[in-house]
Amino acid sequence: MRLADRRLSLLLASASLLAACASTPAVQTVAPPPAAVAAAPAPAEPVPVTSLVKEVTIPHEKFVLDNGLTVLVHEDRKAPVVGVSMWYNVGSKDEPKGETGFAHLFEHLMFNGTENLPGDYFTYLQQIGATDLNGTTSFDRTNYFETVPTGALERALFMESDRMGHLLGAVTQGVLDNQRGVVQNEKRQGDNRPGGLVFYKVLETLFPVGHPYHHSTIGSMADLDAASLNSVANWFRDKYGPNNAVLVLAGDIDAATARPLVEKYFGSIPRGPVNNVAQAAVPTLAAPQSVVMKDNVATTSVSRYWPTPGLLDAQLVALDVGGSVLGGLASSRLDEVLVRNEKLATQVSAGLYAFQRVGIFTVSATVKPGIDPAVVEKRLDELVADFIAKGPSEDEVRRASVTEVGGRIRGLEQVGGFGGKAVTLAEGQTFAGDSDWYAKNLATYASVTPTDIRQAMGQWLTKPALALRLEPGARPPYEEAKSVTVKGGKKVNKNARAAQPGPKRELPPVGSLSALDFPDVTIVRLSNGVELQYAQRNAVPVTQLALSFDAGDAADAPNGRGLQSMVMSMLDEGTTTLSSQKVAEAEERLGASIETGSSLDRSSVTLSALSANLTPSLALLGDIIKNPAFDPAELERVRTQRLTAIAQIKKEPNGIAQRVLPALLFGDNHPYATLAGGDAAATERFTRDELVGFKDAWLRPDRMKIFVVSDRPLAEIQPLIEAEFGKWATPSVPAGIKQFTAPPARPTHARIVLVNRPDSPQSVISGGQITPADPRNNIEALQSANDVLGGNFLSRINMDLREARGWSYGVRGSAQLSEKAVPYVINAPVQADRTGDSIKALNDDFAAFLGKKGVTGEELSRTIANRVNALPGQYETSGAVLSAMMSNDLFGRPTNYQETLAAKYRSYTAASLDQAIRGAIDPNGFIWVVVGDAAKVKPQLDKLGIPVEVIEAR
Structure with missing residues (x-):
C-alpha cells in the first residue's frame, strides 16, 4: 500500500464520460515511418529516483486573511479550470464521547443548502459545470472540493464562504433527520460488505477507550440517533471558523487575481474558537x-x-x-x-x-x-x-x-479532485x-x-x-438505528432551525466560460498495418499507452465464461524470459504501471510510463503481450486465486447482483450474459492450451489498435512503438469470431428475482432492461435525459430515495453503452426494512417521468449547463483523453467528437429529451434483482403485486 493512495475518502462523485457525434475530425493520417526509424532503440537504464523527485514541484503563493483563513494559490494554465479545495482542521478524532460521527454528519449537512443557497449544493455546482466535486471526512480533517470553469470561480468562492459563514440558519430539524438517515444508510452499506465490521474491532482493540482514534469516522448508530439541532449547531460554531481552515486554489488563476476575490467573500466571516485538535499518543498493547x-x-x-x-x-x-x-x-x-x-x-x-x-x-x-x-x-x-x-x-x-x-x-497532473495538486498543498498546510x-x-x-x-x-x-x-460463519446481531428498531416516537417540529438566518447575500454572476479544446489526434500506421492514434499532453512527464484488442468478455463462449479475463490476468504472470516475480520487479524499477483489463467489447493492456523511462517500459510491455509463458505452475496458482475470488464475489451483495442480472436480460447464451469473476466450473477446467489458443485467436496485431497520450512528440514516440510492435506478425490461426444472437424480448410486465442473503442490514436492488437505443445514433439525448431521471446526484430517483426519504446512501440509473446493445440498469442499496417500499417508489418515479411528468424547464437548463460547462474539466488529464480516444474508436465517432458536444447539447429541448428517453425505457419492462435477507424482504415484495422468484447466488 502506497501512502499516496491512502486518502481515506468516504464519498465518490465524478461526472460521467460524455458522448455525442459530429462532423469533420481534427485528424491527420500519416504514412508509416521509413525503415530507418524503426531500428531498435538502444538499451536504457531507469532514471534514478533522485532525478524523478525533481519532477514533483508545485510552486505556489500563500496569504492569510485577518480572520485567520490560510489561502494557497498555484498557477497551472493547461486548462481553463480551477481546483477549489477547502480543508477544515477537524475530523472524527476531535469528537467527544456521545458525539461520534458528528464530523462526517456535518460534511453531509454542509451539502444541504445554506441561508443564501437553499436546497442541495449539487444544484448550484452542476449549473456551473463543476467536475471532481464532493466532500470527505477522515479521522483528521473534513474537506470539500470542486473543479470549476475559470469564469465560475467567483461563484464557487461565494458558495464555499456561504457554507462556512452562513449555514446554521438553513439547518432545520427535517434536514438533520434526513441526513442522519442517509449517513446511517452509508454505514449499513459499508457494514453489509463481507468483513465490513473488522475495522471497528481493530480500532477498539489498538486504541483504548477515550483515545481519539478509538472510534470510527462513521460513528455509532446510537450517537447519530441522539444528535440534536442544538448539539450539531454547537459543533459547527466550535469547529468551522476560518481560522481552522485552509483554502487552496490550483489551476487557471494567480494570487493577484485570487486575493481580492477571497477577501470579498471570506473576509467578513468572524474568527471562531481555536480548534485545539486532539493530541494522541501511540499506545502499546499490554500484551498480544x-x-x-x-x-x-x-x-x-x-x-x-x-x-x-x-x-x-x-x-x-x-x-x-x-x-x-x-x-x-x-x-x-x-x-x-x-x-x-x-x-x-x-x-x-x-x-x-x-x-x-x-x-x-x-x-x-x-x-x-x-x-x-x-x-x-x-x-x-x-x-x-x-x-x-x-x-x-x-x-x-x-x-x-x-x-x-x-x-x-x-497524480499531480490533476489540479483538484481526490488527490491532485490542491489536495497535496492542503494536506501539508493542514497537518504540518x-x-x-x-x-x-x-x-x-x-x-x-x-x-x-x-x-x-x-x-x-x-x-x-x-x-x-x-x-x-454467522456474524453477530447487527446494531440497528432506533428509527428502524423503534417505530413511532415523539413528534418534532421539522421546521425548527439551528439558528436564525442572517442578512441576505447576493449570488455573483458567472463570467465567460471557455469551450473545450480537445487535443488534436493524429493517426498513423506501423509497418505491419497496426493503427496508432496519438495525442499530446505535456502537463506531466508521463506517457499513457493502451493496446486495445477487439475481444473483451463477449469473446467468451457461453460454456467458458471467464476465459478471456483469465488470459488477461496471466499475461503479466511471466514471459518466456522473465518469471512473474521478475516482471513485477522490472515494472517497479521503472516506476511504470502495466495493467490488463477488459470491457464487454475490448481487451486492453495499458502502460503508464514515466517518459524518461519509456524505452525500457515499452520493451517490458512488448515482452508481456507478445511472449507470455502461461507457465503451468503459475496457471494453477492463478486458477486458485480466481476460484477464491469468485467464491468471494458470491458473498458480496453487489457482486451477487452483477452475476445474476446479465443472463436475465440477455439470455444464458448471449455474449453479454457475463458472470462477474467468471464461471467457477469453467475456470476449474481451463487448460494451458485453451489460454494459448485464445491469445492467438484474439490478442494479435490484426485485432489491435494502439492509443497514446504523451508529453513527448509523435516524432519521438512513433519510432519507439514501431521498434517494439511494428514487426509483430499475425499468427496463422484464424481470428476469433463473436457469436451474437438476438436477446429475449423485453418483458411487458415487471418481475422480481430475490437472492437470499441472510442477516443483511441492507438490500441491494438492481433493475434492468434492454433498450432499443443505438449507441452510435443520438445516444447523447438519452444520456442527457437520464441525468434528470437517474444519472447523477440530483436525479429524480436519487433525490427521492436518498434526500426525500433517507432510505439509501445513493441510487443511480444508467444507459450502459456497449457495441451491440444499450441496457438500462439501476443500482439501489436500501435499508432492509424499506426494500418493498423502495421498489414501489422507483416504479412510481419511472412511471411519472416516462408518463406526464417529464423534463422540466429548470431540469433542462441545469442539465445542459452542466454538460456544456463541465467539458473542459472532464478532459483535464491525459488518462481522460486516452479513455475518450478509445471510446470514440469503439463507437465509430470522429476524433474531434468531444468538441462537437456543446452544440449538440444546446440544441436539446425538454420535448426532445422526453422523446429520447420515452422511446428507450419502458416503465413496465424492468427485471428486478434483490439481494437481501429473504425472511425480512420477501413479505414486503409479496405486497407489490409483482411475481417474485427466489433463487440462490450463481
Missing part, C-alpha cells in the same frame, strides 16, 4: 491480543495490526517503504513466498495507514482453500520476523521509492503547517536506506500486536 471474527466470507484471512507513529513522524517514510517491500508491491516478500513459491495464500498485503497523530501497520494473508490457517499464521509471523531482522535490500528500497514517486508524478511538506516528504523517499527501514520496523513491529482471524 488474539481475536476471531466470523462473517459472510468465502475463505479465512489472517491479519496482524500494530499501532505506529503518524504522518508527521520522522519514521513515516521508512515504515511506508518497509510495508511496500514486505507486502505492498507486486514483487513483495510476502507475495513471493506465500503466494508464488509456497502457495499457502491467494492474496497478501502489508502497509501503513498513516493518520495525523498515529498510524496502523498491518500485514494480512487470505488463506488458500484447504490450507490450515494456523500454518499461514505461523509462516506469516516468521516472514515478518525475518524481515525485521535482516531488512530490505537496496534494490527493494529503490523499487518501492520509484513506485511511490511515480504515483505522485501521475507547511504547504511544502510534500517536497520534503518525497525527498525522504529518495534518501531512505535499508538501515532506516530495518530500525523503524524493529522498533514498532516487535511490540505486542493484534492478531485477527476472519472466518466464514
Whole structure:
C-alpha cells in the first residue's frame, strides 16, 4: 500500500464520460515511418529516483486573511479550470464521547443548502459545470472540493464562504433527520460488505477507550440517533471558523487575481474558537491480543495490526517503504513466498495507514482453500520476523521509492479532485503547517536506506500486536438505528432551525466560460498495418499507452465464461524470459504501471510510463503481450486465486447482483450474459492450451489498435512503438469470431428475482432492461435525459430515495453503452426494512417521468449547463483523453467528437429529451434483482403485486 493512495475518502462523485457525434475530425493520417526509424532503440537504464523527485514541484503563493483563513494559490494554465479545495482542521478524532460521527454528519449537512443557497449544493455546482466535486471526512480533517470553469470561480468562492459563514440558519430539524438517515444508510452499506465490521474491532482493540482514534469516522448508530439541532449547531460554531481552515486554489488563476476575490467573500466571516485538535499518543498493547471474527466470507484471512507513529513522524517514510517491500508491491516478500513459491495464500498485503497523530501497520494473508490457517499464521509471523531482522535490500528500497514517486508524478497532473495538486498543498498546510511538506516528504523517499527501514520496523513491529482471524460463519446481531428498531416516537417540529438566518447575500454572476479544446489526434500506421492514434499532453512527464484488442468478455463462449479475463490476468504472470516475480520487479524499477483489463467489447493492456523511462517500459510491455509463458505452475496458482475470488464475489451483495442480472436480460447464451469473476466450473477446467489458443485467436496485431497520450512528440514516440510492435506478425490461426444472437424480448410486465442473503442490514436492488437505443445514433439525448431521471446526484430517483426519504446512501440509473446493445440498469442499496417500499417508489418515479411528468424547464437548463460547462474539466488529464480516444474508436465517432458536444447539447429541448428517453425505457419492462435477507424482504415484495422468484447466488 502506497501512502499516496491512502486518502481515506468516504464519498465518490465524478461526472460521467460524455458522448455525442459530429462532423469533420481534427485528424491527420500519416504514412508509416521509413525503415530507418524503426531500428531498435538502444538499451536504457531507469532514471534514478533522485532525478524523478525533481519532477514533483508545485510552486505556489500563500496569504492569510485577518480572520485567520490560510489561502494557497498555484498557477497551472493547461486548462481553463480551477481546483477549489477547502480543508477544515477537524475530523472524527476531535469528537467527544456521545458525539461520534458528528464530523462526517456535518460534511453531509454542509451539502444541504445554506441561508443564501437553499436546497442541495449539487444544484448550484452542476449549473456551473463543476467536475471532481464532493466532500470527505477522515479521522483528521473534513474537506470539500470542486473543479470549476475559470469564469465560475467567483461563484464557487461565494458558495464555499456561504457554507462556512452562513449555514446554521438553513439547518432545520427535517434536514438533520434526513441526513442522519442517509449517513446511517452509508454505514449499513459499508457494514453489509463481507468483513465490513473488522475495522471497528481493530480500532477498539489498538486504541483504548477515550483515545481519539478509538472510534470510527462513521460513528455509532446510537450517537447519530441522539444528535440534536442544538448539539450539531454547537459543533459547527466550535469547529468551522476560518481560522481552522485552509483554502487552496490550483489551476487557471494567480494570487493577484485570487486575493481580492477571497477577501470579498471570506473576509467578513468572524474568527471562531481555536480548534485545539486532539493530541494522541501511540499506545502499546499490554500484551498480544488474539481475536476471531466470523462473517459472510468465502475463505479465512489472517491479519496482524500494530499501532505506529503518524504522518508527521520522522519514521513515516521508512515504515511506508518497509510495508511496500514486505507486502505492498507486486514483487513483495510476502507475495513471493506465500503466494508464488509456497502457495499457502491467494492474496497478501502489508502497509501503513498513516493518520495525523498515529498510524496502523498491518500485514494480512487470505488463506488458500484447504490450507490450515494456523500454518499461514505461523509462516506469516516468521516472514515478518525475518524481515525485521535482516531488512530490505537496496534494490527493494529503490523499487518501492520509484513506485511511490511515480504515483505522485501521475497524480499531480490533476489540479483538484481526490488527490491532485490542491489536495497535496492542503494536506501539508493542514497537518504540518507547511504547504511544502510534500517536497520534503518525497525527498525522504529518495534518501531512505535499508538501515532506516530495518530500525523503524524493529522498533514498532516487535511490540505486542493484534492478531485477527476472519472466518466464514454467522456474524453477530447487527446494531440497528432506533428509527428502524423503534417505530413511532415523539413528534418534532421539522421546521425548527439551528439558528436564525442572517442578512441576505447576493449570488455573483458567472463570467465567460471557455469551450473545450480537445487535443488534436493524429493517426498513423506501423509497418505491419497496426493503427496508432496519438495525442499530446505535456502537463506531466508521463506517457499513457493502451493496446486495445477487439475481444473483451463477449469473446467468451457461453460454456467458458471467464476465459478471456483469465488470459488477461496471466499475461503479466511471466514471459518466456522473465518469471512473474521478475516482471513485477522490472515494472517497479521503472516506476511504470502495466495493467490488463477488459470491457464487454475490448481487451486492453495499458502502460503508464514515466517518459524518461519509456524505452525500457515499452520493451517490458512488448515482452508481456507478445511472449507470455502461461507457465503451468503459475496457471494453477492463478486458477486458485480466481476460484477464491469468485467464491468471494458470491458473498458480496453487489457482486451477487452483477452475476445474476446479465443472463436475465440477455439470455444464458448471449455474449453479454457475463458472470462477474467468471464461471467457477469453467475456470476449474481451463487448460494451458485453451489460454494459448485464445491469445492467438484474439490478442494479435490484426485485432489491435494502439492509443497514446504523451508529453513527448509523435516524432519521438512513433519510432519507439514501431521498434517494439511494428514487426509483430499475425499468427496463422484464424481470428476469433463473436457469436451474437438476438436477446429475449423485453418483458411487458415487471418481475422480481430475490437472492437470499441472510442477516443483511441492507438490500441491494438492481433493475434492468434492454433498450432499443443505438449507441452510435443520438445516444447523447438519452444520456442527457437520464441525468434528470437517474444519472447523477440530483436525479429524480436519487433525490427521492436518498434526500426525500433517507432510505439509501445513493441510487443511480444508467444507459450502459456497449457495441451491440444499450441496457438500462439501476443500482439501489436500501435499508432492509424499506426494500418493498423502495421498489414501489422507483416504479412510481419511472412511471411519472416516462408518463406526464417529464423534463422540466429548470431540469433542462441545469442539465445542459452542466454538460456544456463541465467539458473542459472532464478532459483535464491525459488518462481522460486516452479513455475518450478509445471510446470514440469503439463507437465509430470522429476524433474531434468531444468538441462537437456543446452544440449538440444546446440544441436539446425538454420535448426532445422526453422523446429520447420515452422511446428507450419502458416503465413496465424492468427485471428486478434483490439481494437481501429473504425472511425480512420477501413479505414486503409479496405486497407489490409483482411475481417474485427466489433463487440462490450463481
